[in-house]
Amino acid sequence: xxxxxxxxxxSKECDFIISYYKKQKKTIPYFKTRYIxxxxxxxxxFRMKMLLKKYIRNIKKNFPFLKLTYGQIVLWENNSxxxxxxxxxxxxxxxxxxxxxxxxxxxxxxxxxxxxxxxxEDKAFKPKKGSLLVFNSKQLLHGVNNIFGNRYTFIxxxxxxxxxxx
Numbered sequence: 001x002x003x004x005x006x007x008x009x010x011s012k013e014c015d016f017i018i019s020y021y022k023k024q025k026k027t028i029p030y031f032k033t034r035y036i037x038x039x040x041x042x043x044x045x046f047r048m049k050m051l052l053k054k055y056i057r058n059i060k061k062n063f064p065f066l067k068l069t070y071g072q073i074v075l076w077e078n079n080s081x082x083x084x085x086x087x088x089x090x091x092x093x094x095x096x097x098x099x100x101x102x103x104x105x106x107x108x109x110x111x112x113x114x115x116x117x118x119x120x121e122d123k124a125f126k127p128k129k130g131s132l133l134v135f136n137s138k139q140l141l142h143g144v145n146n147i148f149g150n151r152y153t154f155i156x157x158x159x160x161x162x163x164x165x166x
Contacts, residue, residue, distance in 0.1 A: 001136050002120060008058065008132035009154075013051055014109040018152050020048055021073045032080030038071040038156075055156065059105055063134065066103055066158040073109075076116065076151035082144040084119065087137040087157070102160040104137035106153050113149025118142065127151065136160075 009017075021027075027034040041048050056068055070090075087101045106118060108127040117124040118133055120142045125133055135142065137157070 002140070003062065003134045004125065005132045005134075006128065007130050008107055009051070009055070009109075009130045011130055014107075014130050014152075016047065017051065017073060017154055018109050020045070021075065021152065027075070031082070033074050033076050035072040035074040038073070055105075055107065055154065059134065059156070059158070063103070063158070065161050067161050069099065069101055069157045069159050071154070071156035074153045074155055076144065076147050076153065078149055079146065080144075080151075081146040084141045084143040086139065086141055090157075100159040101157045102136060102138045103134065103158040104142075105132060105134045105156045105158065107132045107155075109152035109154055110150075113147055113151050115145045116147040116149075116151045117145040119145060127153075 021036060024036050026040075027036055038052060041052070043049065052071070059066060087104065089101055090099050108129055108131050111127050111129045117126050119125075120133075120135055120140050124145065
């Protein structure tokens with residue numbers, strides 16, 4: 001299953017999240033990306049916490065069978081990409097939840113770069129600022145085309161609640 005939504009976040013909200021990311025002293029390197037974990041956002045950063053709550057609430061409205069596992073704000077640096085893969089569960093020490101990863105939601109925070117399309121199976125999704133992509137990342141092959149410039153994403157990973165009433 002796969003869903004997209006344009007204008008999930010406003011341009012102003014996206015700019016704020018990028019600005020917040022750029023002010024962070026500690027980012028975690030991963031391949032050719034750098035990220036901050038959402039669990040590390042201090043409680044007193046009210047606007048970031050409100051944007052995260054809005055994001056979660058809007059996902060849960062359309063996907064009530066999902067439970068948040070963890071999330072990141074990610075900088076995809078120039079010339080980065082991600083090979084096609086399926087997600088697997090993560091060690092508990094890396095997450096705030098169960099470590100189970102069934103679904104992924106990606107909100108694109110900018111689109112002022114070349115390339116960087118999200119590939120899911122045989123489809124390519126061109127990043128558009130503020131748009132959202134939600135998919136079953138444990139079942140669907142996915143990756144990211146080579147990026148020319150800097151690409152920012154707000155990514156959450158979700159556990160599927162098997163006995164949820166929908």
